[in-house]
Amino acid sequence: MSERMAHQFAIEVKDVSRVYPGPVPALAAFDLSVEYGEMVAITGPSGCGKSTLLHLLAAIDTPTSGSVIVGGRDLASIRDLSAYRRHDVGLVFQFHNLLPQLPALSNVALPMFGTHRSARQRKARARELLAEVNLGDCEDRLPTELSGGERQRVAIARSLANEPKILLADEPTGSLDSASSTRLLELFERLTNGGTTIVMVTHDSDVAAHAHRVIEMRDGRVIVGASTRL
Amino acid sequence: MTFFDLVLRNLWSKKARSIGLAFAVAIAVMAVVTLEVTSSSLEQSAAAIISVGKADFTVAQKGAADTLASTIDVDELARLRHTPGVASAVGVLVETQRINAENPVFIEIGINPSDLRAFGVKIVAGHHYSATAEHEVMLGWTAAANLGLHVGDRFNANGTWNTVTGIYSTGNAFGDAGAMFPLPAIQGYNRVPGIVTLAFVKVTKAASITAVAARVDYDQPELTTIRTAAQFGRADQDLVYLQAAVNGSTVLAILIGAVIIGNTMLLSLFERTREFGLLRAVGWTRRRTLGLLLGESLLLALVGATLGVALSFAIAVVLENLPALKGILHPNFTEGAFWRALFTALVMTLIGSLYPTIRAALLSPLRALSYE
Numbered sequence: 001m002s003e004r005m006a007h008q009f010a011i012e013v014k015d016v017s018r019v020y021p022g023p024v025p026a027l028a029a030f031d032l033s034v035e036y037g038e039m040v041a042i043t044g045p046s047g048c049g050k051s052t053l054l055h056l057l058a059a060i061d062t063p064t065s066g067s068v069i070v071g072g073r074d075l076a077s078i079r080d081l082s083a084y085r086r087h088d089v090g091l092v093f094q095f096h097n098l099l100p101q102l103p104a105l106s107n108v109a110l111p112m113f114g115t116h117r118s119a120r121q122r123k124a125r126a127r128e129l130l131a132e133v134n135l136g137d138c139e140d141r142l143p144t145e146l147s148g149g150e151r152q153r154v155a156i157a158r159s160l161a162n163e164p165k166i167l168l169a170d171e172p173t174g175s176l177d178s179a180s181s182t183r184l185l186e187l188f189e190r191l192t193n194g195g196t197t198i199v200m201v202t203h204d205s206d207v208a209a210h211a212h213r214v215i216e217m218r219d220g221r222v223i224v225g226a227s228t229r230l
Numbered sequence: 231m232t233f234f235d236l237v238l239r240n241l242w243s244k245k246a247r248s249i250g251l252a253f254a255v256a257i258a259v260m261a262v263v264t265l266e267v268t269s270s271s272l273e274q275s276a277a278a279i280i281s282v283g284k285a286d287f288t289v290a291q292k293g294a295a296d297t298l299a300s301t302i303d304v305d306e307l308a309r310l311r312h313t314p315g316v317a318s319a320v321g322v323l324v325e326t327q328r329i330n331a332e333n334p335v336f337i338e339i340g341i342n343p344s345d346l347r348a349f350g351v352k353i354v355a356g357h358h359y360s361a362t363a364e365h366e367v368m369l370g371w372t373a374a375a376n377l378g379l380h381v382g383d384r385f386n387a388n389g390t391w392n393t394v395t396g397i398y399s400t401g402n403a404f405g406d407a408g409a410m411f412p413l414p415a416i417q418g419y420n421r422v423p424g425i426v427t428l429a430f431v432k433v434t435k436a437a438s439i440t441a442v443a444a445r446v447d448y449d450q451p452e453l454t455t456i457r458t459a460a461q462f463g464r465a466d467q468d469l470v471y472l473q474a475a476v477n478g479s480t481v482l483a484i485l486i487g488a489v490i491i492g493n494t495m496l497l498s499l500f501e502r503t504r505e506f507g508l509l510r511a512v513g514w515t516r517r518r519t520l521g522l523l524l525g526e527s528l529l530l531a532l533v534g535a536t537l538g539v540a541l542s543f544a545i546a547v548v549l550e551n552l553p554a555l556k557g558i559l560h561p562n563f564t565e566g567a568f569w570r571a572l573f574t575a576l577v578m579t580l581i582g583s584l585y586p587t588i589r590a591a592l593l594s595p596l597r598a599l600s601y602e
Contacts, residue, residue: 060511060595086513097508097599101243106231111512119232158512 009069010036010166010197011057016066018052018220026052028220030066039188039198041211049220050201051094054168057199058091059084070166086111090159092169094201096151098143104130104154105139111161129157134183148175156184160191167191169200173207185210237525244498248530251494255534255575256541258487262574263542265476267561268549272472274562284350284401285430286439289319289446292454297427298324304424306450313446315437320345321426323416327387331553333376337408338387340416340426349400349430351410356381356396364415367392370406371399385409388419431455480570484578491582495527499586500601506590507598520591527583528576535575539568 011034018027026049034040042050055061056068059081068075070088078084085091090111098107108126117125130139133153143151152175159167167188173181185207188198192212200211208214215225241248289310291300302310302321311319323340341349343358359366367385374380374397384391387409400406417423433442443455499506509519546561 055596058511060599080515082510082513082515084513085511091511093599097504097511099505099508101239102236106236106239109231110509110514113233113236114513114515114518123231162513 008035009033010038010071011199012067012069013053013056014067014069016056016063016068018049018056018061019064025049025064025220027056027063030220030222032215032222034197034199036197037192037195038213039192039200039211041208041214042199042201042217043203043205043208043214044217044223048217050217051170052220053217054091054170054199054201057166058089058168060091082114086114087162088164089166089168090162090164092152092155092159092167092172094170094174096143096148096155096175098151098154098158100143103140103142104135104146104150107143107154108157108161111158115162125161126157129160130154132160132187133157134180149177149180152176153180153184156187165196167196167198167200169198171202172200173202173204181207233522233525237522237529240522241526241529247494247498251491251530252534252537254487254490254494255531255578256537258483258578259535259538259571259574260541260545262476262480262483263539263563263567263571264545264549265479266567266570267542267546267563268559269472269476270564270567271559271562274560285320286433287431287443287455287457289429289431289453289455290427292452298326300427301422301425302427302429302453306453307426307429309450310429310431310446310453313442313449315433315442315445317432317434317437318345318348319432320349320430321413322349322428322430323413323420323422323425324427325416325420329377329387333373334553336373336387337404338416339405339408339410340413341410342413346398346410348432352399352401353396354399356394358398359395359410359412361412362414363412364418365390365392366395366412366415368396368398368410369394370408370410371397372403372406373408376407387411388416480574484574484581487574487578488582491527491579492585495523495583495586499590502590503593503598503601506593507595507601510593510595511599516591520587523583523587523590524580527579527587531575531579534579535571538575539563539571542567542571 011032013030013032016027016030017025019025030049030053032053042053044050052061056063057070059075059078062076075081075084099110102110105123105126108129109122112122112125127136127139130136133156135150135153135157138146138150143154146154152172156169156172159169173184176184189210192198200207202208213225216223289302290297291302294300307319307321310316320341325338325340326335327338328334329336343361346353346358353368354371356368359368367387369377369379369385374394377385379385379394381394381396383394385394386392392411398410413426417425431442431446433439439457443457446453446455506519509522543563550559550561
């Protein structure tokens with residue numbers, strides 16, 4: 001039985017709270033289900049918990065209560081979260097987070113260390129991804145030699161390095177011009193058609209309009225769009 | 231890109247820090263290796279004395295501050311000669327004297343002419359001195375060549391002129407670079423009548439060297455037998471102290487170096503916190519992150535060790551040519567010195583980088599990424 005058949009949802013967030021010191025919880029009794037191959041846009045004002053949700057899904061943060069289930073596996077039960085981060089999810093940060101000492105090609109190759117790929121295969125894959133985001137001629141350039149949009153595209157290429165089943169993107173078009181945004185959304189569409197599930201945080205309603213579903217958040221809760229597209 | 235490329239790039243991107251760290255390692259390694267080489271050279275110079283006589287073993291006063299301070303009196307030498315299994319025991323008085331700036335530590339050996347053959351001396355020109363002569367000398371062939379003297383020439387030593395009666399060879403560089411005098415004459419010059427510094431013992435064919443040496447150690451506890459350079463500390467306390475000082479300095483250099491490295495690595499950890507967070511967030515394991523940092527540290531240690539050895543070569547050349555050490559110090563870069571360099575660099579770097587490295591590996595990805 002395939003994974004998809006065994007579990008209806010790629011992502012299930014059940015009654016999750018994430019409390020940091022402060023008056024308002026980042027997430028409060030949060031529920032969300034995302035289908036395989038679905039592209040979900042999360043919108044809402046700053047501080048409403050959008051990034052926290054992505055961090056929980058990427059397993060770089062843990063919920064205070066509730067459970068996050070990805071591909072049928074509760075993240076709390078996974079012993080090797082590094083492997084989960086490496087193989088199952090790709091994460092695009094709002095501020096790129098590229099290593100300044102490494103050229104674009106090496107930044108893209110970083111997640112592939114610790115996989116079955118040889119150095120030559122890592123290089124070939126990183127080249128392929130840079131070409132995919134239209135940066136084939138920038139592989140030797142350091143992040144300081146790239147524009148904000150180019151850095152963002154390198155970060156997107158890096159997130160796709162290990163062909164993740166889930167792509168988590170925090171403001172992926174934030175630094176991109178409209179042409180690059182369009183190309184990125186076309187890439188996202190191709191990915192979802194191939195079965196990749198995408199959860200992106202965006203403030204841009206035009207970008208959100210490309211998603212299968214838009215979820216609006218406020219004060220750590222879903223205001224609109226919690227139900228699935230089914 | 232290989233993991234090693236990543237290590238190299240990380241070090242290269244912070245050139246000033248990397249060079250500073252490698253230099254800190256190099257300075258410590260240089261200090262340790264130079265001390266080791268100096269100590270080893272002095273030990274070899276001193277230990278060379280025991281191999282002049284081609285004996286089965288050498289006997290010296292136990293616990294003497296240094297080899298040349300050893301004293302064996304006539305009675306002790308006589309008892310030694312009567313020890314079962316001893317074929318011959320040649321008593322020699324060894325002293326040093328400044329001849330000129332080129333020969334600040336010139337070796338003088340007092341020995342009876344009747345003992346020359348047993349001592350392994352071969353006369354290559356002229357003849358030996360007479361047993362009771364007061365102003366006769368034989369020169370080792372190296373010394374004669376260095377001083378430009380021949381048989382019949384006069385040689386000023388011990389405040390008096392001596393006639394060179396012969397040139398000898400012992401087959402030992404240390405012995406051939408000195409001079410031999412009649413034993414009573416040199417005892418007189420140094421006001422130690424009846425005293426010799428060392429006794430060179432040969433055992434009978436039927437006897438076991440080990441057994442005879444053990445017997446001497448047992449019968450004459452005030453004396454000690456030496457068969458190898460490693461046993462030299464029994465007679466030469468200075469060398470023991472010197473070796474202890476070298477070991478102590480190594481530990482001190484490691485600790486000081488480790489503190490410098492630890493401090494720099496800790497600052498680097500704060501600087502690179504977001505980087506470690508990113509690596510963990512894209513799926514790097516703690517072990518791989520640890521490996522990256524250890525790889526950087528080990529590479530710095532290797533570079534530092536190489537640089538340190540090169541610097542110690544330069545320092546050794548300078549020391550060798552210092553007037554006060556000329557003729558005494560012959561820097562000898564043994565395999566042990568290179569191992570000590572590597573050991574010092576690796577231990578220092580590992581100790582220094584241990585805490586920052588572990589701390590970096592244990593960082594929570596989110597906290598590290600949020601670090602300002």
